[in-house]
Amino acid sequence: MSFKRSDLYPCNPATTRGESTKLGSNSDKIVYTNGRAVVIRDLKNPAAVTTYSGHVQNTTVARISPSGYYCASADITGTVRVWDIAGEDQALKGEYKVISGTVKDLEWDGESKRIVAVGDGRDKFGHAFMMDSGSSTGEIIGHSKVINAVSIRGQRPFRAATASDDATIVFHQGAPYKYEKTIKTHTKFVQDVRYSPSGDHFASVGSDAKIFLYDGKTGETLGEITDSPHSGSIMACSWSPDNTALVTSAADRTVKLWDVETRKALTTWTLGSTVHDQQVGSTWTAGDDIVSLSMSGALNVFDRRVGDKPARVLLGPQKSITAAVALPSASTFLAGSADGRILSRTYSDAGAESYAQLEGEGHAALVSGIAASAEGKAFSIGFDDKLREIEGSGFVPAVCPTSSQPKSVAVGPDSTVFVAEASGVEAIRSNQRVFELNPKFAPSAVAATETLVAIGGEDQKVRLYAWDGKALAESATLEGNKGTVSALAFSPDGSLLAAGDSSGKIVLFDIKEKKTVTTRWSFHSARIHSLAWTADGQHCASGSLDTHVYVWSVQKPMRNIAIKNAGPGGVSAVLWAGDGRLASAGADGCVRTWDITFHA
Structure with missing residues (x-):
């Protein structure tokens, strides 16, 4: 690679x-x-x-x-x-x-x-x-x-x-x-x-x-x-x-x-x-x-x-990029920054000069997370304690306040949005709260598939919950991380879960067997901020506070691509912008793209 x-x-x-x-x-x-x-x-x-x-x-x-x-x-x-x-x-x-x-x-x-x-x-x-x-x-x-x-x-x-x-x-x-x-x-x-x-x-x-x-x-x-x-x-x-x-x-x-x-x-x-x-x-x-x-x-x-x-x-970000996501329906990504702004950019056009400003009122404080649904909608959370929906070229006027400060966001089936907050986890659909979970641990990260929701905690554990459209029911606890679970990502088919933590370690779990696949994705030296899977589920990219980006292989866990100093000041988001094109963003407000070659 x-x-x-x-x-x-x-x-x-x-x-x-x-x-x-x-x-x-x-x-x-x-x-x-x-x-x-x-x-x-x-x-x-x-x-x-x-x-x-x-x-x-x-x-x-x-x-x-x-x-x-x-x-x-x-x-x-x-x-x-x-x-x-x-x-x-x-x-x-x-x-x-x-x-x-x-x-x-x-x-x-x-x-x-x-x-x-x-x-x-x-x-x-x-x-x-x-x-x-x-x-x-x-x-x-x-x-x-x-x-x-x-x-x-x-x-x-x-x-x-x-x-x-x-x-x-x-x-x-x-x-x-x-x-x-x-x-x-x-x-x-x-x-x-x-x-x-x-x-x-x-x-x-x-x-x-x-x-x-x-x-x-x-x-x-x-x-x-x-x-x-x-x-x-x-x-x-x-x-x-x-x-x-x-x-x-x-x-x-x-x-x-x-x-x-x-x-x-x-x-x-x-x-x-x-x-x-x-x-x-x-x-x-x-x-x-x-x-x-x-x-x-x-x-x-x-x-x-x-x-x-x-x-x-x-146009372009003026502050650190704190969250970013690729939209599945178009060659576009969204980048949220520390001043609450969210900008969109088409990455397939190398001659493009500038970002585009989203229409409507955005966040009033730092954007702490952005997630996209399969239908092309996007949802963002900010330190203004609000969940906002993005559709097309702007924000949907309706806003859903969160119960406490949101930390992480994920989108499940039927555009149900799961928000991990300081006091718990909320499930929100059509700007209405449909379920609220108040666990004994402090949630720190969330990821979702069609039927499962993974919630990472400050107690270094990942809990799996079954989602039936109405409520969350805990089904398993996954252990192996050495710090606060700071990033979670399911593989596209939902069979694997990558869990990154504040120590720089990433643990790969098999969801069906409820067991650890590998703990060898551990070359980062600081908090993992973002994880992103390739479409085939064979490789996972990680971005960290240590300024580095790694691309890991599921089949060969000890093999990786190390992009050193990919983002001065730290990498806060990684995303796949098409086949073999990886984008990383972070503290300096710049988005850098990398052409990745996977050798057989």
Whole structure:
């Protein structure tokens, strides 16, 4: 048995209300951060996605060098890592501790040799250094509060402009960089500052909803753009590749396109009416795609030549994926995340760019489980103590509250849903509770077939119950696990049951004989989060908190496929997306697929 890495479906950028989120671009690629991951995706080739997980702490900003060979990414501890994106191995070029707090922004110079990183440090707010050695290339001084943004002139003589919460912009000469002057044009926080590609001008935007233009060489203020102003904080700006236009993204939920020469508004795009539609980041790619980031994480891609709406909207999880399931009737899977959202995606189309948002009201808290019926319906549970039904492209309006916090969900015959909760197990049909079991043990996982329901407990045992459509009757107890039973899965024909636990051990049981088949599926070193069987019932995949995915063989229990480090931060869900295609999802919000080959 062997595996090969296949498609990767990325997460979307993380956002924070009231703060600017920095997006970077190089050629047709955009780069952004979410959690500890750095994501590089190609807008012209959706299948070309790269993720980097070398940071120990949450990342805040990433920029690709002008040469296109390296990426510099920074995190909340003030660490900048420079790594190779030209090769497959993502070799680390250097790691530098630049400030003593969160890095808010960083920028490369035009020669891809020097980097300026700025943010919220205790002793200083910015640092200029060589990318290959980390040695200092000047001083970033002149601010009294956190620096939100930095931009460097791409041509010699180099200049650097920094924007801060102290409502000032500091203009530096370089390199080496040294203080030149303080520019006091804004009256509130300055959120972003960007140089034009030609280096002739730079622009600044701020919480005072104002836009200013400056001379790129001298830092002289050229004037303010006052035509058709924004009505809220402007969070980001970006220049067109031809230097003639500027785009701004604001908290008033609009994106505006400006002609630099006439200082007039050319186009205004309005996105939605909620807090989630506030625009907090932007970048303009060399391929002439304007990308603006919504608070919800949606990447809105505009074409400046056509339309009053985004040409396309790229959706994706913003938080950890906590549950996922494949729908049997279509080449689609559902992914639920820690913020309560559930998104759908078709996995058979390698060219697909984006997830789709389910219609209707979803969960208000973490999605703790999703299960699908043979008819194609899906049922989800969340920490908002609700069971929701998903049919087609949206949620069914009717909602069934659960008696206590739900932990696991399974679907039996006639779309009867079994929910393992903190206080017991409920059987629910058509949003009506038809049976409630209150066992002496604490339930932790559930699985179901046509006639049997398996309930795992925190007492390390699995109980089998017969289901007659009205009540559960206990028929057997299976033992062998060494920790809380955390995942259960029946084989498609119902003859075998895999039980994973919090110690990383998986026990395979024969249901008819009520005995153990093997206890040798024990290579995981942490909690088993998910189990998934192949259609023929000969192989079972497991995903664990230890970041690994294993594919086990029933006929040869000692043989397995080990996909090491399949999900940075831990794997929370595995599912079979067709014959020989395995998908795994987890803490970094990304879904990775693997082509599995079963040798005879």
